Amino acid sequence: MLRYIAYRCVVALFLVWVVVTSVFLLLHLIPGDPAELLLSQGSIAADPAAVEALRERMGLNEPLWQQYLDHLGGVLTGDLGASFRDGAPVIEQIATRLPRTLEVIVAAALIATSIGVPLGTYAAIHANSFADNVISFFASAALSTPVFVVGTVVILIFAQQLRILPAGGFVPFSEDPLGHIQLLLLPAGTVALSLLAVITRMSRASVLEVLQRDYVRTARAKGIVRKRILRRHVVRNALIPVLTILGLEMGTLIGGTVLVEFVFNWPGLSGYLVAAVDARDYPEVVGIVMTISILFVFLNLVIDVINAALDPRISLVRR
Amino acid sequence: MNKAHRKLILPGVIVFFITALVFLAPILPLADVREMSIPSRFAGPSASHWLGQDEFGRDVLARLIWGGRASLFIAVGSALAAAVIGTALGLLGGFFRGVVEVLTVRASEVILCLPLLLLALLVVAILGAGTWPLIIALTILYTPNYARVVYSATLQVRSLDYVTAQTAMGAHPMQILARTVLPNIMPPLLVQMSLVIASALVIESGLSFLGLGVVPPTPSWGLMIRAARGAMEQQPLLLIWPSLALAGTIFTFNLLCDRLQSVLDPRGITGGGAFWLRKNQRKTVENERVAEPSTDALLLVEDLSIVLGREGRDTELVRGVSFKVMPGETRAIVGESGSGKTLSGLALNGLLPDVLSINGGRALFSTREGAQVDLTRLDEDAFRSLRGREVSMVFQDAAAALNPVLRIGEQVGEAIRAHKEIDDAALDERIISLLRQVGLPDPERRVRSYPHELSGGQRQRAMIAVAVANEPRLLIADEPTTALDPTIQAQILDLFKTLMADTSGMGLIFVTHDLAVVSEIADRVTVMYAGEVVEEGPVADVFERPRHPYTAALIASVPEGDADRLIAIPGTVPTPKDLPPGCRFAPRCAHAIDACTTHSPEAEHPSLDRRTRCIRWKDVT
Numbered sequence: 001m002l003r004y005i006a007y008r009c010v011v012a013l014f015l016v017w018v019v020v021t022s023v024f025l026l027l028h029l030i031p032g033d034p035a036e037l038l039l040s041q042g043s044i045a046a047d048p049a050a051v052e053a054l055r056e057r058m059g060l061n062e063p064l065w066q067q068y069l070d071h072l073g074g075v076l077t078g079d080l081g082a083s084f085r086d087g088a089p090v091i092e093q094i095a096t097r098l099p100r101t102l103e104v105i106v107a108a109a110l111i112a113t114s115i116g117v118p119l120g121t122y123a124a125i126h127a128n129s130f131a132d133n134v135i136s137f138f139a140s141a142a143l144s145t146p147v148f149v150v151g152t153v154v155i156l157i158f159a160q161q162l163r164i165l166p167a168g169g170f171v172p173f174s175e176d177p178l179g180h181i182q183l184l185l186l187p188a189g190t191v192a193l194s195l196l197a198v199i200t201r202m203s204r205a206s207v208l209e210v211l212q213r214d215y216v217r218t219a220r221a222k223g224i225v226r227k228r229i230l231r232r233h234v235v236r237n238a239l240i241p242v243l244t245i246l247g248l249e250m251g252t253l254i255g256g257t258v259l260v261e262f263v264f265n266w267p268g269l270s271g272y273l274v275a276a277v278d279a280r281d282y283p284e285v286v287g288i289v290m291t292i293s294i295l296f297v298f299l300n301l302v303i304d305v306i307n308a309a310l311d312p313r314i315s316l317v318r319r
Numbered sequence: 320m321n322k323a324h325r326k327l328i329l330p331g332v333i334v335f336f337i338t339a340l341v342f343l344a345p346i347l348p349l350a351d352v353r354e355m356s357i358p359s360r361f362a363g364p365s366a367s368h369w370l371g372q373d374e375f376g377r378d379v380l381a382r383l384i385w386g387g388r389a390s391l392f393i394a395v396g397s398a399l400a401a402a403v404i405g406t407a408l409g410l411l412g413g414f415f416r417g418v419v420e421v422l423t424v425r426a427s428e429v430i431l432c433l434p435l436l437l438l439a440l441l442v443v444a445i446l447g448a449g450t451w452p453l454i455i456a457l458t459i460l461y462t463p464n465y466a467r468v469v470y471s472a473t474l475q476v477r478s479l480d481y482v483t484a485q486t487a488m489g490a491h492p493m494q495i496l497a498r499t500v501l502p503n504i505m506p507p508l509l510v511q512m513s514l515v516i517a518s519a520l521v522i523e524s525g526l527s528f529l530g531l532g533v534v535p536p537t538p539s540w541g542l543m544i545r546a547a548r549g550a551m552e553q554q555p556l557l558l559i560w561p562s563l564a565l566a567g568t569i570f571t572f573n574l575l576c577d578r579l580q581s582v583l584d585p586r587g588i589t590g591g592g593a594f595w596l597r598k599n600q601r602k603t604v605e606n607e608r609v610a611e612p613s614t615d616a617l618l619l620v621e622d623l624s625i626v627l628g629r630e631g632r633d634t635e636l637v638r639g640v641s642f643k644v645m646p647g648e649t650r651a652i653v654g655e656s657g658s659g660k661t662l663s664g665l666a667l668n669g670l671l672p673d674v675l676s677i678n679g680g681r682a683l684f685s686t687r688e689g690a691q692v693d694l695t696r697l698d699e700d701a702f703r704s705l706r707g708r709e710v711s712m713v714f715q716d717a718a719a720a721l722n723p724v725l726r727i728g729e730q731v732g733e734a735i736r737a738h739k740e741i742d743d744a745a746l747d748e749r750i751i752s753l754l755r756q757v758g759l760p761d762p763e764r765r766v767r768s769y770p771h772e773l774s775g776g777q778r779q780r781a782m783i784a785v786a787v788a789n790e791p792r793l794l795i796a797d798e799p800t801t802a803l804d805p806t807i808q809a810q811i812l813d814l815f816k817t818l819m820a821d822t823s824g825m826g827l828i829f830v831t832h833d834l835a836v837v838s839e840i841a842d843r844v845t846v847m848y849a850g851e852v853v854e855e856g857p858v859a860d861v862f863e864r865p866r867h868p869y870t871a872a873l874i875a876s877v878p879e880g881d882a883d884r885l886i887a888i889p890g891t892v893p894t895p896k897d898l899p900p901g902c903r904f905a906p907r908c909a910h911a912i913d914a915c916t917t918h919s920p921e922a923e924h925p926s927l928d929r930r931t932r933c934i935r936w937k938d939v940t
């Protein structure tokens with residue numbers, strides 16, 4: 001188990017390196033001079049002096065390998081450069097905003113799993129029944145509705161029509177715990193919805209498969225009560241592929257927070273990214289993209305480890 | 320055209336309709352998308368503006384269709400571009416492998432390490448917003464998906480004989496790729512395509528919504544939702560229309576993808592579920608205690624029949640099976656696969672799959688308390704209290720029958736806890752003594768092992784420990800030695816013999832296809848063929864003088880001594896759907912006469928404790 005975790009950590013570190021490197025490459029592989037691209041507005045050509053100044057500031061005049069090393073070194077030391085807009089170190093903004101985004105993601109994942117797994121299990125047990133068809137339909141519908149549509153409609157319903165929850169905003173937990181949770185509810189629920197659909201579907205398929213397994217029949221043959229068969233044998237085993245899917249869905253989930261933070265004015269990292277992209281504040285964008293990608297790798301690592309704890313066979317498999 | 324194909328029609332037609340609508344937008348009689356009319360801001364639906372007017376008084380319907388045109392143009396365009404590039408990469412990687420694979424497929428997969436939307440934002444940050452940057456970003460995003468699909472399909476195709484043959488004949492690799500590989504990978508590509516279009520629509524509209532995608536005044540669904548957000552209170556309809564259009568279109572493409580997939584892979588459609596787990600399942604029959612005075616038999620099975628399909632047109636898989644098991648007796652049920660022997664065993668423990676059911680006969684079982692219950696009439700709850708305690712089962716493949724993620728100790732322990740209140744210390748003690756009893760080496764350590772840490776023989780021993788944990792009165796063993804190699808087989812058989820010797824009064828039903836095992840372990844044998852009992856009697860008698868041609872043929876096919884040559888019976892067991900008329904063995908029987916194919920032979924008794932289902936038993940044996 002420990003060896004397995006160590007192994008996964010090494011893989012995760014490798015992935016982080018891949019991410020950092022590919023972000024660097026992407027910048028240099030896109031045709032044209034990044035400085036010029038960044039300063040141009042539509043068809044208006046950029047001022048050559050300004051381009052030259054920006055090139056200097058971005059270190060574009062250095063040899064490529066030097067730039068790459070600086071880039072790597074920057075990531076290692078947490079120095080992600082200074083914002084074009086206000087000159088503040090990018091890392092500071094990231095440090096304050098990252099926890100808020102994480103909060104949304106974790107809350108959404110919790111909501112989605114705690115509803116999706118029972119729902120999918122129920123649908124599987126009652127496969128092809130009316131209830132199953134209804135669940136399947138809503139899952140498909142939820143999957144097909146982009147998160148910002150859900151968010152906007154949710155505001156329309158809960159904040160404007162029913163007036164039971166605030167439309168958006170943020171208060172720190174330390175100042176107003178109840179208000180904080182109220183404000184968190186809608187964004188987290190919105191992000192959770194499509195994930196909920198994925199998890200429900202996956203749980204259904206997974207439980208259906210486990211139900212056909214011989215060990216479920218063995219459990220019945222022992223005369224154990226239904227509830228225990230369901231909990232210990234069916235759901236326990238069905239969770240393993242569901243968790244793997246959760247890991248794969250992390251990308252969508254993080255993408256979802258970008259839109260949701262924008263919709264609900266949640267001052268997290270992802271919403272900040274939108275502003276940075278809008279202003280084409282290059283160091284900010286690169287810093288945030290890298291942070292989130294590393295977060296993505298890390299969350300997957302966590303899921304791998306949970307999975308290994310659930311399934312003793314996994315730690316044996318080494319690919 | 321089967322059901323799966325028919326189901327393609329609906330999403331196919333809708334996709335066609337949407338595509339036609341946006342394609343024909345320039346020639347449709349639509350209002351000008353830019354024509355504003357401030358006085359009629361937020362006007363509701365009217366004859367000239369079917370879906371109403373937006374915050375500048377522009378026609379919503381026209382904007383919806385033109386917006387769809389922009390969205391679909393970007394989604395389909397990038398899906399196609401990614402398809403071309405991804406397919407090329409995948410083909411090259413899959414066909415040449417080695418360095419080429421690393422440079423194409425693996426390199427593109429790096430993109431999958433990053434969250435999609437972020438990557439799109441990164442590209443937009445560099446290139447600026449607009450239609451073309453979006454297409455470039457989405458193309459980059461989806462290329463690896465295609466590369467992956469095409470790569471694995473190519474790997475499969477490339478090992479096919481005719482492809483190898485063409486390579487050997489010196490055809491140019493590019494020719495081979497174009498001619499053989501491409502047509503073969505079309506279906507998975509189509510699935511991928513509809514999936515990518517749906518996903519691209521999500522990302523495109525998301526970016527446009529953020530103001531980082533399509534640039535106004537070009538209408539786009541994302542932009543329309545963005546604008547409607549500010550005016551939600553005056554006119555919620557403005558939000559609803561583009562939302563519906565967007566979600567509906569994505570839904571349709573997802574549906575198309577699902578249905579394409581089920582056409583390509585029909586296995587996915589199979590139903591399932593678990594009737595036994597449903598809460599208020601219909602109780603098919605009253606639970607009743609059979610009062611009639613009866614035999615001293617532990618189990619008396621009479622005329623048991625099992626059918627496939629719950630109602631209506633059933634297929635009979637097992638017909639009229641009768642046998643009995645006396646306390647302390649070992650009854651073997653022997654037959655080829657398809658003879659119904661395993662189903663009969665499962666039926667006695669109420670473990671038939673949902674699609675099968677018992678539709679006739681009875682199985683009287685005398686419980687520990689001396690009562691008699693009919694096993695064919697119990698519902699799940701009534702059976703539960705018997706299972707493990709009174710009737711227990713050992714399955715064929717212990718590797719599959721043990722739960723891979725639970726420790727052996729827990730799996731044995733829960734069997735005990737299911738029927739007995741017992742404290743932890745006593746439970747542990749009991750588990751270890753059970754494991755010792757079944758001959759598992761080092762039981763103190765083994766309780767903490769997972770099934771995959773045991774050998775095949777050890778797993779079967781653990782399985783047996785589970786089955787005998789509550790000292791059942793009847794043990795049903797379904798081919799418990801088949802999956803094991805010969806030396807282990809012998810050990811497990813010995814274990815069964817020891818168990819039978821040590822436990823007084825336990826009956827054993829041993830289901831097997833192996834006559835050698837039968838002669839080794841059983842007192843009496845029931846021979847089954849095509850769902851029927853063809854012969855039954857004491858093992859020694861049956862072996863000495865089989866009274867049915869099938870039994871005789873089975874015995875002849877057992878390798879004797881070192882000779883490992885089997886005299887196989889020609890032909891195969893008929894399937895339940897097309898049983899021959901008359902005697903079910905007739906097509907394979909060397910003694911068949913005309914009468915055999917006209918009447919089903921009845922069971923006859925050559926002697927007091929023998930039975931055979933052959934009209935010619937007197938002549939042929």
Ligand code: SF4
Nearest residue numbers: 902905908915933934
């Ligand atoms: S009834 Fe006829 S066909 Fe059937 S086993 Fe006897 S001899 Fe053969």
